Amino acid sequence: MAAQSTPQAARERAAELARVLAEHSRAYYIEAEPTVSDAEYDRLFRELEQLESDYPALATADSPTQRVGAPPVDDFPSVDHATPMLSLANCFDDEELAEFDRRAREGVGVDELAYCAEPKFDGTALNLRYEAGVLVRATTRGDGVTGEDITANARTIRNLPLRLTAENPPDFVEIRGEVVLPRSRFEELNERLEADGQKAFVNPRNAAAGSLRQLDSRITATRPLVFMGYGIGRVDGASLTDSLYGQLQQLADWGFIISPYIDRVTGLAGCTDYYQAMAERRAELDIEIDGCVFKVDDGPSRDELGFVARAPRWAIARKFPAEETTTTLNSVEFQVGRTGALTPVAKLEPVFVGGVTVSNASLHNMDEVARKDIRIGDRVVVRRAGDVIPEVKEVAERGQNTQAIELPEACPVCGSAVERIEGEAIARCTGGLVCAAQRREALKHFASRTALDIEGLGDRQIEAFVAEGLLHSPADIFALKAHRDALLEREGYGEKSVANLLGSIEAAKDTTLERFIFALGIREVGQTMARDLARHFGSLEALQHEAKAYHQRLADVWEQHPDNKAARDRAMAAEGLQAVPGVGARVAQCIADFFTEPRNVEVIEELIAAGVHWPTVDTETTPQPLSGQTVVLTGSLESLTREEAGERLEALGARVTSSVSKKTDYVVAGERAGSKRDKAEKLGVTVLDEAGLLALLEQHRAAVAD
Template identity: 45%
Template sequence: MLSSDVARRAALLREKLEYHNHRYYVLDDPEISDAEYDELFRELAGLEAEYPELDDPNSPTRRVGGKPAEGFTPYEHAERMYSLDNAMDLDSWFAFTDRVIKTVGREDLAYWTDPKMDGLALEVIYEQGRFVRAATRGDGRIGEEVTGNMRTVMNLPLTLRGDAVPELLEVRGEVVISNADFAVLNGRQREAGEKVFANPRNAAAGSIRQLDPKVAASRPLRFMAYGVGRVQWAQPLFAWTSQQEIMEGLKGLGLAVAPEAKLCGSREEVGEYFQELMERRAGMPFEIDGVVAKVNSLSMQRALGFTSRAPRWAMALKFPALQVKTVLRNIRIQVGRTGVLTPVAELEPVPLAGVVVSNATLHNKGYIEDHDFRVGDTVLIQRAGDVIPQVLSVDLDKRPEGAVPYEFPTTCPVCDSPAVEDGEAVRCTNDTCPAKTVQRIIHFVSKGGLDMDGVGRKWVERLAVDGVLESPADLFTLDKPTLLKYERMGDKSAENFIAAIARAREGAPFWRLIAGLGIRHVGEQTARILAGAYRDLEALGRATREELQELDDVGPVVAESLHAFFQNAETHALVERFREAGFWPEGGQTASEAASDHPLAGKVFIFTGSLPDMTRDQARALVEERGGVAVKSISKKVDYVVAGEKAGSKVAKAEKLGLEIIDFDRFMELLHTSA
């Protein structure tokens, strides 16, 4: 029997542990030692183990992670989580505020201003002050429920603090990892022989999207609130009236907010704050990529409203890409799966935007010639979008004596076969080039191919170089003993490797196989169309150029590439090996019949302009999942023209053809109607 004394003691321990979590993780001002905290934690865990009646999903003991989830459940946000429009300079910011001033009819506006955290956006939901749910932003309307993982984030209160607690509170914010914690995490990953993360944002996003909450619990994640969705109060007269009140209210309830956030009394003050944070950016505890400014008055926010993708009362002022100078040590040539020779700059390692950069892209032969990059040069580099390093220019004043112009190779550096110019690219002419083989297998298992989660790129490369994998079909003959012969390949990793291949053998859709083959000019979109038209690889291989061109989105160039690929003797051998290995996905009517009951089945969509919250490829995939068809060329067959921002000439053509033109919001309504 559970006595009242035991229940009271458990409640007191939970209250104490949450109090000390708040002191440590939010206020950065602990009152007790780690050993004293651990003693309280062990006592509570012991009581919960002895008395199952004490079970509570919001107990501090649950922060270590529960059972792995089978998958993420879609979650529809009650209020849409909008994107933000961007201002790339202060002129754009002042142009934005001119529009705001004109709309509201007054100039004396204050703006609540936050550092723009570079993390994973989500919503956490509290009912009666208790944490009940969390979901990623997703496309703004539909996200993924990640409640179990967010319960492990130590600075997220599981029970709200204070006296004035809303009955319902939806808090929007970012999951982030501090720069200091990120360095420790990557050091730990290296020591364990695991993958290191490219930047804190990737680490945070990847941690929250793990099916096993224990993974998230092992990562130094933090939740930083920046706003709210729905708020319902028990006291009808109590309500927040400004963004400042919201943020101070969230802080009072125990949620962490950016300490650098502040109220700016004018648009000019926002500009000064933006310049100040840009100068302090490198020394900030978290990665930030700009500043978010919001009209402070909530009544004015409501008056300004929203566009189809963003609020008219908020703007993200983006920092320019970080740039730094370093020395170009060498130019290395990589050979891709289609034989393209890509130049890579080997650089004197230099810190840039939170990571140490030692390699950067030089794009192609023409880019090197146009900029006259030479080994030994001091070059300016940046991370495009703060992600992909690229070399921008040369400091000619620092060019060393004797630096000679770079001569792009005329033979493949891997197989010594002739390399010929093909448009802007230089391409190896040898179909059996070992580098092509390695890259083709890497592509086959990647997200752009069969998406074999658990089959690591580096291991595929090593197995291919060693001759264990000579074609994608060899993956399906791999066994655990072969993998365990390799140093650093543990028992669990080998099991995951083989299990990922087995999942692909049993459940990979036909379009993924087509995309994974790496046929030139055939991407995911075209692969989906082909998989809907042909039963299997054998049927696709028999198709003539003329038959292929009858399909939407398949023109002469794509048809010729497909025809040439399937006429190749090496392809015939690969197809037969897939069949022998029992890897034989089917498409055609099998695929289309599965979606035939959807209201969008057979409807033809075309997309133009930029879409909020998703790429056009993602939008096409949503259409096809519901049995519709997404095309890239406009014609009378098109049922809906989805026009995003800065829509191109397709809109004018659509008007001439009398086609139905819809915006993104209407497109999303059609999808949800058909779901």
């Protein structure tokens, strides 16, 4: 198509492609916020390559095809590499791979070549400079000749050797590799970022790139990055084998992690077999790969083949198929997670994408469904981006006779009501104590040390009892004595262990109101909130009564102000549930939803009927020295545990919470205190060290004694 264009049309198209690719390159490499998929970028790049091949005059020095990556930014010092970090030519099908093999064989005049075969990591490239075995500099790829000095950040990568493990290291050596973020840690990192009010990363690749380019290396140190070695640049004062496969083994000997899937293969057939094997294994890998790299293994052949302007003639990257395709959305099912969150799952016409056949894909939540205007019957774009779980990216074509996707009113697992708190993207099942999807986690929480503290009923035992049908709700725990004979028949259970378990269950009946409230597992109600609810209402009956009244008032206010959130907030604020310290609209609705779900009420009644009880709570409390003050504990203390410190502060009337806000009065920062101390300083909250805490406790203890 490009070859048939007029020279003027070709010049205009080449200029446009160069501009667009430069913008996408900057978004990817510098801003760590990709604007197009890899497949789309590769398509545009290949179009420009073809134009420059048809019209060589278009191949200017500043063309994206003459660069590798993006130029360095001004935020870091620029450093020249001792030897250029060249890119690799890409191929996208078996024919192109066969053509590469043919050119390589003919270039050195042999019938067959051996190749070093490697997975192509999907991260960000790094060049490490070692002198006398010690790391002295780390630089990004940059434009291939000049990169950015990010040594301070690289030093924070835990698996990156600061000194080579060699008795006689080279006088000078450059190590090349990829910085990646394992899939297993990616979700955890994003959850932490979102909890701190920061923007989540799109995928592990961008998480690695963004983390490595932080101006503050302390931030990089909090990111679980991994360095995977894949090559050696310039080396002085040591002799290396000509074999690239052998050089990778040398990297391992020097202390670097290399891929366990590196291999030495023979001929085109060996490359093809390796590629197919990695495509099948790709989904199970913890580190993302987007293809395979094949390099002529022996040095003399590489020297003879040489380089083109942008890449070596002796290496090629065989990319995996584009990870986006289109198919039909046949229906939608709602899955219920362990916290009760309902996730819409697209049931698709099966389609092959990213090396696997996909028939299910995530729709994330109903806000995303509405934003993308996705309907049953649409042709949709399915993407496998960054993780194993595919997602529906967007609508490709509006189908005929489409059907809107609607949130169910009842939980598809247990039939309890589904509620969606205003301002939240996620809808949840309210049947926390009885929903099978949430059962294991609810039971584990109920029996935990900080709840009813049932010794001998740990996570493993609960999972086994649930699987065997002995436990369906917390009330069933107190009926286990009726299954004593069945317990004795289980492996690892004898008379003594069964007697101890049943004795612990019996002892757990004698608890406190705040422990019982916490044990119920009400969303957003932690230990501190449970204590405040118990002290404020004094009885479970009073709490339940107010929860039901709040639920009704909320319904009335919604009817009065259906489109005015501010008016609803004003009408509900500072009364009933929201009169309890720390209880806002969101927490109040969680409490109201829980106690107005009939199945939860039924389980509570069964627990009380089984003999669970607590003493009456005195709501008439004498003001304490720290009444009304909020304290956050962070870091480790030497003279007492954080739990002990919290108990002593609460005895003086303080509220001990886990999050820092403008309303926090003190943050106690022990050893290794992190972001909470930083946030307190930013907000102007008083920060106490351990000595300051002890002085505060002693001061008010003495005042109380007087």
